[in-house]
Amino acid sequence: MLKTFKTGGVHPPENKLSSKAGIASLPLPKTVVIPLSQHLGVPSKAIVCKGDIVKTGQLIAQSEGFVSANIHSPVSGVVTKIDKTPDTGGYKKDAIFIDVQGDEWIETIDRSTELNKTINLTQGEIVKKIAEFGIVGLGGATFPAHVKASVPKGKTAEYLIINGVECEPYLTSDHALMLEKAEEICVGIEIMKKAIGVSKAIIGIENNKPDAIDTMKRASTGYQGTSVQALKVKYPQGGEKQLIKAILNREVPSGGLPIDIGAVVFNVGSIFAVYEAIQKNKPLFERVVTVTGKEIAKPSNFKVRIGTPISYLIDLAGGMPENTGKIIYGGPMMGKAAINTEIPVVKGCSGILLVSSGESCRKAIEPCMRCSKCVSACPMGLEPYLLAVLGEKSMFDRLEAEKVMDCIECGSCSYTCPSGRPLLDYIRYGKTNVGKIIRARK
Amino acid sequence: MSMIIVYTIATLSGIGVVSAIVLYFVAQKFKVYEDPRIDEVENSLPAANCGGCGYAGCRNFAEACVKSETFDGLYCPVGGNDVMSKAATILGRNAVEKEPQVAVLLCNGHCDASPKTNIYNGATTCAIESALYGGDTGCTFGCLGHGDCVTACTFNAIHIDTDTGLPVVIDDKCTACGACVKACPKGILELRKRAKANRKIYVACKNEEKGAIAKKSCAVACIGCGKCFKVCPYEAITMGNNLAYIDADKCRLCRKCVSECPTQSIIEVGFPPRKIKEEAPGAVTGENAPADSSNSVSN
Amino acid sequence: MDKLITVSPSPHVHSGQSVSKLMYWVIIAMLPAFAVSVYFFGIGAIYLTLLSVASCVFFEYIIQKYLLKTPVRTSDGSAIVTGMLLAFNLPSGLPPFIVIVGALVAIGIGKMTFGGLGNNPFNPALVGRVFLLLSFPTRMTKYPVAEGFGTPMIIPSEALDASTGATPLGIIKEGIKSGDGIGQILQSEGLSYTDLFTGNIGGSLGEIAASALLIGFAILLIKKVITWHIPVSVMGTVLIFTGILWLFGFEGHQIVLDRTGISLPLLQYTDKNTLELVPFHMADPLFHLLTGGLILGAVFMATDYVTSPMTSKGQLIFGVGIGIITVLIRVFGAYPEGVSFAILIMNGFTPLINRYVKPRRFGKI
Structure with a gap:
């Protein structure tokens, strides 16, 4: 019997069109727009000015307060302005505009692809570095990772749960990441285990990704206390409360946090970002984004620099289909419909979904017949x-x-x-x- | 047979008498003393129970009036000064005078002026749309047109004009209770001083963007150029956030600013036609662009 | 791009389920029972059902269009379901005007008065049925004897007594009064469990064939139109409750108490100056389950979305309530059948159940 959560849940059609596409790298866009509010909590404060020359990975906006996150430049180039840019809903928010010139990374970043397994930092240093390198939850909620990694006094974590569920239909970015970066994710898990002081980690993956389950199982065999748990497909299993219930059969109390029942949940994307930050000194400035849709020519997973306009990604995936009626920023269940394609990719953007005009409108509202x-x-x-x-x-x-x-x-x-x-x-x-x-x- | 009728009547009467006695004693026993003035004040109120005073209903307002020593913070916007002076007489206090007000929509982004950039397809209330989206036009400050104000109005004083997609306040019905002002998530409804013959001049725009951007999203946006500010002889106009604002208390309705405005975002309502008239301006709800443009042309 | 992009709050996908789809599945689930009734009652069953459905749809259309002036929603199929359920609750051969009155009451009073689909507190078809039962008691309880497909279309009124009979439960009720044992009664009427199962009995259109109704139940479950909670709890309660009474009052088990014993409605004084349990002719649980429209009520009427509770816990309470009231009416009441009344009574409790029976909240401390 595969595990799953008990209460409720639905089974929307999965439509994982890009699950076999792998992760493709992109040429850099000409300009990037980096919103200052990409995470849950207080918006960051820009520390660069118009005309400044920045390098890839350089800190450009500082976190304001504990629940906030640093933002690093995803490209090298010139800051053209600090102005307002519309978010997915059309409301104008502060953002840094950068013109891309070349791709010069700051020297501290280790750009080699070798796997580095030795963890040299102490618990406190890891948490500090996570905060410094601007890592947030990449599953979509964009909660600053260092806040979750700092276990409050009086509470102890027992389990680290890695969310590889990806229950949203269409999206495959975590799936692709697990297939290609399984080793790195496992090292990332070791780092996180050390940071929050637990010995057991469980990777939850839904049963519709058998290849990812296999890959992760193989990769995690060498690590004491890390295991993979296959889960029955059911939406919203990727919600952290549902995931903990499915794996540990514990319920986060109403109004409480996972740490109240001894669990800390991280998305595989965040774990990979943690690996890159700790072992390779690379701040969070790129992520995997799925560009998909039934009409789109090449549903793909791209490794994208933060701030890239989504129109650029759509062009690379085969262009905007004629009859596009809706552009969804994220998955179809919880994503936001964007007002246009000029919106930049932010840290929490796991996918771009183009919906044809036939499917973009809701059905007519009928009276509630109390069907329950x-x-x-x-x-x-x-x-x-x-x-x-x-x-x-x-x-x-x-x-x-x-x-x-x-x-x-x-x-x-x-x-x-x-x-x-x-x-x-x-x-x-x-x-x-x-x-x-x-x-x-x- | 006749006995049955007699018995029936007797039984029913008996039950009636017993119940009446029981009810009488119960009523006596559980009687609660209430200040009779509460009833009096309540009777003098408009009985609209609109909540415009900040209390749940007219009775609560009456109670509050009787309880407190003065009329501080207590005012019935619907009944206005007449009702408040009546209440004052009942309670033997001095009435508080307030100037009558009327709700005004500070947006003129009708369909032609502010073209749609998106189709909104969610629950049709302004509150829900504004929580996620700035609006389905380029302007994120203007009216969404789902009519939360219409729903909030208990006096049927607001309706959505199907041509412009904007709510229209019927001045004669508006009691200035403020329900629409509270309901509007965009904050574009305002209570303004009610002038003679419902005349009013106001800047019908709340777009805080810089002039060029505002103008791009809406043809009748205030671009914050300040021309009206310079021309106003009474210092009634203030500038801020790329917007002009006309203080209704200082405005003497001279209409100089109206003709000065390059985007026709200043609206005059209720005035007689100007000298060379081409079209009569809309009488009560005349916040339509053609009327205004004709006015500005004539000058 | 000249076409405008749609924006809306999440979720952006929908299950594709709709009111009309669900209603049409209910109709499909009723078809087996309908087929059986056509087989036994002939063309009259088709006539009655069509008349009832047509009147329900007509009244809904008229009321929505001209009286309430709301958008007409007759195409959602709910009026068709009401019409079919009403017909299922009527005896074949009922004069047309009674059917039309029933439809008017069902739709007009039972449904539209409260604002249409979703707002009616009581099951409209049952409101119509009970109204007819109280207004035309004789006609509503005289059931034509099933004569196969060739049964004449309308039974003329003078023949009412000639070719009609009572339902099995009615027969039992009458029989008990006359003091016969249950076995005797069944034997003399020539009733067997096979008859009950296949529908070869007297009764209203839809209630006769337990097997066809259970096929409908299976369809509804497979298509996830309803959950098992209400039908199973209703039928289970009836089985258990009648089972207890049956064991308690089985013939030959006479309990003799002395005078100071507790008085029960089942007990009668005898001339022996002692209290004695009168042989209590209780039909067995299976008989109760298969007769009196219990399955029809449990599967199709108690599960009506609008009038049943929202939570599964509430639905179980609702079903148990229906079961208990049904048995109480059948065994102790004046009517031989009690499902309609039981469902209506529990409909009345639905808002209360919804108010107090909440689903188990996730993470409840």
Whole structure:
């Protein structure tokens, strides 16, 4: 029996079109735009000015506070301006614009591809370096990695869980990474184990990636305490709460963090970034991005410098199909629909999905017939139909009592609703407002 | 047979009498004393229960009025000065006078002026769209047109104009309760002083972008050029965030700024037509571009 | 690019499920039972069902279009389901006007009064059925004897007594009053379990064939239209509850108590001055399961989305409630059948169940 989480879950069509594509490198774009807010928490502060010449890997924006992250230049070139640029939603945010000139890396980065297994740094030094090199969770939530790696006093971590689930349909960036960089990931796991002080690490991979399971199993045999756990396919298994439940059969308490039950979860992408940072002195300035879609000519996984406009990636994957109706930044379940293709790739961008105009519109909204499919689909044991109605009516007190803050916004409810109701839209609205009320109370 | 009827009537009457007695004693026993002035004040209120005063309903407002010693922070925007003076008489205090206000939409980004750049396909409320998207036009400050203000208005004073896609406030129905102002996630509705004959002049734009960018996304955007600021004889106009703002308290409705504005983002409403008229300006809701352009041409 | 890009909040994919698809699957699941009723009641069954469906759709259309002035949603199939369920609950050979009145009550009062699909507290088809049962008790409880496909289309009113019979449960109820043993009654009526299973019995259109209804149940389960919770809990409760009563009151088990014993409704005074358990003619659990529209109610009517609880825990409570009330009505009440009333009563409890029975929250401390 394969493990999985019990409550709720849905099975959207997987459509992993680019799973066999491997990871391709790209020529550099002409300009890059680096938003200062690429992570959860306080936006970073730019420390370069217009006209400055920067090298690849150079620190260009400093973190502001504990929950924040450094940003390094992904290219070498000239800073043309520090101005506002629209994010996926069209709101203008501060960003650094750089004109690419050559590709000169800072000297400290070890550009060799040799595997380096010896870990020389101490626990504290690792965490410090993770923070310094701007590593954030690359699964999508972009939570600064050093915050997760610093286990708070009074709590002990027992397990390090590596998230190789990639439950989002279409996306294959983690899959490709596991196939090509299995050894590096395993060393990265050793580093993380040392950083958070645990001896056991479990890599969770869904059963639809048998090659990745094999590769990781083979790579991890030499490492004491690291094992691979195959999981039954079910969305949203990549959510950290669901993943911990599936692997350890423990539940993160409502309002709590994984560390409360002795687990720390990292995405394989973040682990690889940690490996590169610690062993190769390479800050986080590139990542693997899947460019996919049913209509696109060459669904691919690209190794992309942060700040590259997504239009550039789409061109390299065979160009924008004629009938594109929606550009999704991330996966189809939790990704954001972007307003245009001028948006740059940021640290949390795991994929670009082009949806044809036929599939881009939601179905017509019908009345709720209380079929309770959303209740059975909710992985958090909530009642989406109720939360949506309460959200629509702005009844925030009751929303809080009905545990709206537990919602992980996975979208299973809206996905499954036969009436096509925008359940998650209203829940998210309610959640935002309840969050404000709770913060105001403190 | 007749006995049955008699019994029935007797039984029913008996039940009635017993219930009445029980009810009487229960009512006596559980009687709660309430200040009779609360009822009086409540009766003088408009009974709209709109929440414009900040209380849940008219009764709560009446209670608050009676409880507090003064009218500090207590004002019924719907009833206005008349109602407040009545309440003051009941409570034997001095009434607080406030100038009557009206809700005004500070955006004129109608469909022609501000072309769509995207199609929004989510839940159709402004609050939800604005949480994720700046809007489906190039302007991230303007009206989204889903009508959260229409839903919020309990007086049917706002409706969405299907031609422009913008909400229209019917001044005569607007009670300045402020519900729409609170409901608008973009903050483009404002309560402004209500002038004679509902005349008003205001800058119908909240776009804080630099002039060129604002103008690109919307033809009638305020570009922050400051021409109106220079021409205003009463210092009613202030500049900030690439925007001009007309203080309704200082504005004397001279209309000099209106003709000065290069983008027709300053709107005049409720004025008689100017000397050489081509078209009558919209009477109450006349925030339409053609009327304004005709005005500026005439000067 | 001249075409505009769509933006919307996540998720950007949908399961493709829709109200009408679910409704049409319910209709497909009802077809086996419909086929059986056509086999036994002939062309009259088709006529009755078509009339009922047509009237339900017609009334929904008229009310939505002209009375409520809301968008017309008759194509979603919910009115067809209501119409079919109503017909399934009616005896073949019912005069057309009664069917039309039933449809009007079902759609007009049962559904549209509350705002249409999704808002009605009670199952519309059952509202219609119970209204007819109370208004036309004689016609609604005289069931034509199944005569095979050649049964004439409408049974003329004068023949009402001639060629009609009661349902198995009705027969038992009458039989118990006359003091016969259960075995005797069944034998004299020539009823066997095979008949109950294949539908060769008297009854309303849809309730007769347990096997066909169970095929429908399987279809609904496979297509994930419903979950097992309600049907299984209803049928399980009826089996267990009637099983207990059956064991308790089986013929030959007479308990003699003395006068100071507890008084139970089952007990009667006898002339021997002692309390004695009267031989309690309780049909066995399987008989109860297969008759009286229990499976029809459990599979198709109790599972109505709108009127059943949202959580699986709530659905189990709901099903157990229906089972208990059904048995209470059947055994102790005046009506031989109680499924309709039981479902309606539990429909009334649905909001309460929804309010207090919550799913198990993930990470509940």
